[in-house]
Amino acid sequence: MAQDTGRSSPSAAVELDADVLVLGGGPAGAWAAVAAARAGATVVLADKGFCGTSGATAPSGTSVWYVPPDETRRRAAIESRRALGGHLADDRWSRRVLDATFDGMNELAERGYPFPRDEETGSSIRVSLQGPEYMRLMRKLAKSAGVRILDHSPALELLVGPDGAAAGARGVRRQKGDDWTVRAGAVVIATGGCAFLSRALGTNVLTGDGHLMAAEIGAEFSGMEFSNAYGLSPAFSSVTKSAFYKWATFTDEAGDAIPGAASQGGRSVIARALEKGPVFGRLDKADESIRRAMRASQPNFFLPFDRRGLDPFNDRFAITLRLEGTVRGTGGLRIVDDSCATTVPGLYAAGDAATRELICGGFTGGGSHNAAWAISSGRWAGAGAAEFSRGRARAGDLQAAGGAALADGGGAAFDPAAAIHAVQAQTFSFQTNYFRHPDRLTLALERLDEQWRTMRRGVPASREDVVRAREAAAMTAVARWMYRSGLARDETRGMHRREDRPGTDESLRRHLFTSGLDEVQTRFGGALAQTEEVAA
Amino acid sequence: MIELVSEERCTGCNICVAICPTNVFDAVPASIPTIARQSDCQTCFMCEAYCPEDALYVAPDADETVAVDEPRLVARDLLGSYRSALGWTKTGRPRALSDAMHKLVKSF
Numbered sequence: 001m002a003q004d005t006g007r008s009s010p011s012a013a014v015e016l017d018a019d020v021l022v023l024g025g026g027p028a029g030a031w032a033a034v035a036a037a038r039a040g041a042t043v044v045l046a047d048k049g050f051c052g053t054s055g056a057t058a059p060s061g062t063s064v065w066y067v068p069p070d071e072t073r074r075r076a077a078i079e080s081r082r083a084l085g086g087h088l089a090d091d092r093w094s095r096r097v098l099d100a101t102f103d104g105m106n107e108l109a110e111r112g113y114p115f116p117r118d119e120e121t122g123s124s125i126r127v128s129l130q131g132p133e134y135m136r137l138m139r140k141l142a143k144s145a146g147v148r149i150l151d152h153s154p155a156l157e158l159l160v161g162p163d164g165a166a167a168g169a170r171g172v173r174r175q176k177g178d179d180w181t182v183r184a185g186a187v188v189i190a191t192g193g194c195a196f197l198s199r200a201l202g203t204n205v206l207t208g209d210g211h212l213m214a215a216e217i218g219a220e221f222s223g224m225e226f227s228n229a230y231g232l233s234p235a236f237s238s239v240t241k242s243a244f245y246k247w248a249t250f251t252d253e254a255g256d257a258i259p260g261a262a263s264q265g266g267r268s269v270i271a272r273a274l275e276k277g278p279v280f281g282r283l284d285k286a287d288e289s290i291r292r293a294m295r296a297s298q299p300n301f302f303l304p305f306d307r308r309g310l311d312p313f314n315d316r317f318a319i320t321l322r323l324e325g326t327v328r329g330t331g332g333l334r335i336v337d338d339s340c341a342t343t344v345p346g347l348y349a350a351g352d353a354a355t356r357e358l359i360c361g362g363f364t365g366g367g368s369h370n371a372a373w374a375i376s377s378g379r380w381a382g383a384g385a386a387e388f389s390r391g392r393a394r395a396g397d398l399q400a401a402g403g404a405a406l407a408d409g410g411g412a413a414f415d416p417a418a419a420i421h422a423v424q425a426q427t428f429s430f431q432t433n434y435f436r437h438p439d440r441l442t443l444a445l446e447r448l449d450e451q452w453r454t455m456r457r458g459v460p461a462s463r464e465d466v467v468r469a470r471e472a473a474a475m476t477a478v479a480r481w482m483y484r485s486g487l488a489r490d491e492t493r494g495m496h497r498r499e500d501r502p503g504t505d506e507s508l509r510r511h512l513f514t515s516g517l518d519e520v521q522t523r524f525g526g527a528l529a530q531t532e533e534v535a536a
Numbered sequence: 537m538i539e540l541v542s543e544e545r546c547t548g549c550n551i552c553v554a555i556c557p558t559n560v561f562d563a564v565p566a567s568i569p570t571i572a573r574q575s576d577c578q579t580c581f582m583c584e585a586y587c588p589e590d591a592l593y594v595a596p597d598a599d600e601t602v603a604v605d606e607p608r609l610v611a612r613d614l615l616g617s618y619r620s621a622l623g624w625t626k627t628g629r630p631r632a633l634s635d636a637m638h639k640l641v642k643s644f
């Protein structure tokens with residue numbers, strides 16, 4: 001926490017003052033920046049990569065939870081995921097998100113996003129966003145709203161004011177080889193989820209950096225046990241677009257169909273089969289019209305096949321499951337009010353960096369909810385941060401709050417590459433992460449805790465190494481929160497499955513909160529509100 | 537992973553250097569960019585989408601490097617194939633306009 005590691009913030013090549021600093025320029029960060037600017041705030045957005053191409057949405061594209069304001073359809077939309085999510089979603093939040101997403105998508109149409117039209121009625125169809133097109137437009141909207149964008153500028157640590165509130169951040173400009181510091185009246189964390197450098201499409205910038213920075217000033221998480229999403233891809237490829245595997249037949253080496261294997265509702269069967277040997281897919285259940293619709297909708301789904309000279313509808317190809325962690329899981333920074341404030345004053349969270357349990361419980365946020373959440377939570381967090389900043393006196397010395405790889409712990413430096421490899425061994429493993437058991441989680445935690453202690457004892461990393469070293473530290477911290485939560489949630493619910501507890505425990509229909517770095521704490525929240533139909 | 541910056545096609549505009557999310561390229565004064573950190577490439581194909589000269593080729597292999605042969609890639613019409621699939625060429629029509637996910641989502 002800030003108190004034990006606080007250092008005064010060193011001077012940097014780029015020093016800026018802003019009302020709101022947004023960290024991360026995926027959809028959530030871009031919407032947050034636009035909302036804050038529209039609320040009258042001066043805004044700086046810093047992205048590790050390039051706002052417009054970076055993050056999970058830009059190369060992938062997303063289906064969006066877009067439901068017109070028709071009571072029957074809205075209710076059905078909320079109902080359809082209730083049981084899958086382990087009854088942890090909140091109806092009021094779901095309704096807010098459906099409203100805000102409807103509004104946001106319509107705004108995109110006004111701003112020129114080329115939505116397709118229904119061939120018969122001619123009406124505009126707004127349920128899907130092509131990543132490159134969408135994020136190029138979001139960058140343009142942010143720029144025209146007056147947002148100052150710092151690309152290739154990963155944030156390393158937050159700054160805190162004398163009042164303990166978030167007050168900016170500092171980082172490096174990796175193409176310039178120098179540093180930046182932004183002092184701000186409020187900070188939005190929109191750094192995405194954590195996928196542990198698995199090379200799932202667009203996710204290698206998502207290493208949990210924002211989680212680590214937020215935890216270093218005392219922020220709490222929720223739902224970190226829902227962190228074991230794996231995406232289906234051809235074994236050689238990064239393209240984890242799992243939805244189209246609905247039309248796949250899965251076979252083993254001998255060519256026999258694997259009973260129960262399916263993209264939805266049978267992915268664990270695939271994981272089990274992969275533990276024994278190679279698994280093959282073929283999209284032979286798609287008829288001609290579906291094949292055409294697939295090609296028209298998702299050109300990047302076909303890139304790997306076309307380039308390898310494979311026909312996915314007729315040829316068998318080896319498949320794999322790549323870890324997408326909390327990106328298509330649902331855990332993240334805990335949200336405490338309607339403006340997406342976290343447990344730390346002045347610190348807001350949006351998109352995958354925040355928990356998405358409020359709308360999808362413990363089941364994957366991928367497949368439309370995450371995209372809707374990025375739009376809605378981005379807008380709320382941006383406006384909330386602008387409001388907080390307005391009421392805040394700006395004075396006093398700011399402390400840099402980062403620990404591992406930044407503050408001198410008196411020990412030896414650690415090797416980021418080796419550390420990353422070690423965390424991946426603990427998180428990619430189906431035996432540890434997909435199919436959880438207390439013995440295996442405990443063993444993994446022993447190793448991860450030891451690694452964390454080494455990192456904390458380390459000396460500051462060199463400028464060339466500091467981004468990778470912080471990524472390694474963030475991944476280690478995230479894995480420890482995941483598995484401590486996995487131990488604490490003594491049941492199976494949503495995507496969290498415990499081999500020793502195959503059933504659901506009604507008394508645990510609560511959110512699970514996690515915090516702390518050297519010592520990790522977990523605690524369950526209060527009983528959740530009754531759902532609409534139970535109450536009705 | 538990224539395998540090719542075509543010397544023949546590249547004009548050295550450095551757009552790929554600016555937009556690659558994982559900072560794989562290095563700009564070189566008075567020359568074309570180099571693939572400086574190939575192992576950081578996340579095989580996202582974004583550089584191909586943005587390269588105005590269709591000078592880049594990202595092989596579909598995410599975990600290992602493969603040898604590529606430029607004349608063969610040209611013969612197979614692969615250089616620029618992603619940009620044209622997105623409709624991001626001068627005469628192209630945005631791919632988003634023919635997005636048919638709604639038809640597929642219904643059948644999910």
Ligand SMILES: Cc1cc2nc3c(=O)[nH]c(=O)nc-3n(C[C@H](O)[C@H](O)[C@H](O)COP(=O)(O)OP(=O)(O)OC[C@H]3O[C@@H](n4cnc5c(N)ncnc54)[C@H](O)[C@@H]3O)c2cc1C
Nearest residue numbers: 024026028048054055056063155192351352367368370371
């Ligand atoms: C293959 C795939 C398909 C998907 N399909 C769907 C779908 O159909 N429907 C759906 O709802 N969801 C889908 N998702 C999930 C969806 O993409 C994400 O929920 C969405 O991108 C979240 O937006 P975000 O802005 O929070 O994070 P991201 O888009 O991941 O952006 C995070 C940004 O933060 C930046 N960043 C990270 N660390 C730092 C740092 N230290 N300093 C500064 N910046 C930093 C990154 O560079 C990045 O630009 C899919 C995900 C994947 C991987």
Ligand code: SF4
Nearest residue numbers: 546547549550552587
């Ligand atoms: S974007 Fe294309 S033309 Fe421009 S420098 Fe890169 S490879 Fe060369």
Ligand code: SF4
Nearest residue numbers: 556577578580581583
């Ligand atoms: S494929 Fe993506 S990560 Fe690789 S060089 Fe191109 S833009 Fe960069």
